[in-house]
Amino acid sequence: xxxxxxxxxxxxxxxxxxxxxxxxxxxxxxxxxxxxxxxxxxxxxxxxxxxxxxxxxxxxxxxxxxxxxxxxxxxxxxxxxxxxxxxxxxxx
Amino acid sequence: xxxxxxxxxxxxxxxxxxxxxxxxxxxxxxxxxxxxxxxxxxxxxxxxxxxxxxxxxxxxxxxxxxxxxxxxxxxxxxxxxxxxxxxxxxxx
Amino acid sequence: xxxxxxxxxxxxxxxxxxxxxxxxxxxxxxxxxxxxxxxxxxxxxxxxxxxxxxxxxxxxxxxxxxxxxxxxxxxxxxxxxxxxxxxxxxxx
Amino acid sequence: xxxxxxxxxxxxxxxxxxxxxxxxxxxxxxxxxxxxxxxxxxxxxxxxxxxxxxxxxxxxxxxxxxxxxxxxxxxxxxxxxxxxxxxxxxxx
Numbered sequence: 001x002x003x004x005x006x007x008x009x010x011x012x013x014x015x016x017x018x019x020x021x022x023x024x025x026x027x028x029x030x031x032x033x034x035x036x037x038x039x040x041x042x043x044x045x046x047x048x049x050x051x052x053x054x055x056x057x058x059x060x061x062x063x064x065x066x067x068x069x070x071x072x073x074x075x076x077x078x079x080x081x082x083x084x085x086x087x088x089x090x091x092x
Numbered sequence: 093x094x095x096x097x098x099x100x101x102x103x104x105x106x107x108x109x110x111x112x113x114x115x116x117x118x119x120x121x122x123x124x125x126x127x128x129x130x131x132x133x134x135x136x137x138x139x140x141x142x143x144x145x146x147x148x149x150x151x152x153x154x155x156x157x158x159x160x161x162x163x164x165x166x167x168x169x170x171x172x173x174x175x176x177x178x179x180x181x182x183x184x
Numbered sequence: 185x186x187x188x189x190x191x192x193x194x195x196x197x198x199x200x201x202x203x204x205x206x207x208x209x210x211x212x213x214x215x216x217x218x219x220x221x222x223x224x225x226x227x228x229x230x231x232x233x234x235x236x237x238x239x240x241x242x243x244x245x246x247x248x249x250x251x252x253x254x255x256x257x258x259x260x261x262x263x264x265x266x267x268x269x270x271x272x273x274x275x276x
Numbered sequence: 277x278x279x280x281x282x283x284x285x286x287x288x289x290x291x292x293x294x295x296x297x298x299x300x301x302x303x304x305x306x307x308x309x310x311x312x313x314x315x316x317x318x319x320x321x322x323x324x325x326x327x328x329x330x331x332x333x334x335x336x337x338x339x340x341x342x343x344x345x346x347x348x349x350x351x352x353x354x355x356x357x358x359x360x361x362x363x364x365x366x367x368x
């Protein structure tokens with residue numbers, strides 16, 4: 001993963017950890033259901049955004065070449081396979 | 093919220109906290125993109141399940157009556173409004 | 185399902201049919217990928233909204249009683265089971 | 277879009293059109309709520325799969341070069357921008 005993307009993803013995950021722990025406090029404090037569900041939707045969106053950053057960075061690495069590929073860009077068929085596999089897992 | 097539903101939701105949120113912190117470690121350790129995205133999908137599903145439990149418990153409380161409604165069940169129009177509002181927020 | 189909710193759901197499904205057929209035309213015409221994906225997200229949101237209407241109407245029917253329950257309201261345990269089952273299928 | 281991907285996407289959209297029209301019939305026939313919501317989830321998954329195919333094909337075209345880019349592959353920054361933009365719209 002690119003260094004900037006990695007930093008961005010980690011920073012977002014730290015925020016998401018805080019959101020989830022805030023969500024636990026909301027449930028413990030018996031806050032309004034609608035506020036809890038609004039927060040669930042916000043965490044889901046934040047997670048998806050983080051995933052999109054990881055995937056974007058991965059595609060970039062495949063195209064640019066990485067140490068794990070000996071610095072060479074992935075060939076076209078492998079790239080298509082990678083994108084299909086990753087999108088499939090991401091979208092469940 | 094019903095006591096059992098609250099315990100269940102809190103227990104699930106504690107697990108989700110652990111999953112998110114595991115996810116952060118995966119990104120820090122530069123694990124495979126596909127494994128990270130698989131985990132993102134798992135956290136999303138766990139969050140949605142937790143939200144469904146909170147919403148189910150809320151509908152039950154509306155129908156059974158709660159202290160906040162003076163122990164009386166919600167009337168039909170208010171219940172429909174509640175379900176619509178909550179589903180709307182939950183589904184973004 | 186309540187008569188108004190049924191009409192609303194049918195009207196929305198007719199619109200969604202039009203959106204999907206528009207989407208097919210976009211793919212045939214090789215429109216921009218980003219426009220196709222924006223439309224996919226719009227159809228997904230429209231479907232979810234329609235599903236929320238069907239579910240809201242169903243909860244209302246369970247609480248009010250329907251011909252299929254001999255006009256009697258569902259008891260509390262059955263209602264909780266219904267909501268849990270339906271939310272579970274809806275959220276996949 | 278690649279010819280095979282385009283055919284695949286169109287074929288899937290024709291199936292989705294049929295699913296949506298089946299869904300409308302289910303609502304008109306007042307079928308069980310849980311069956312309607314199960315079908316909504318199926319259509320949502322089918323749409324997402326179709327979108328993933330379109331996006332995969334688009335990334336492939338960006339990397340391979342297309343007539344619209346004068347047959348040249350997109351440069352790295354443009355590709356990253358493309359993937360980010362498209363994922364952002366797709367995930368709402």
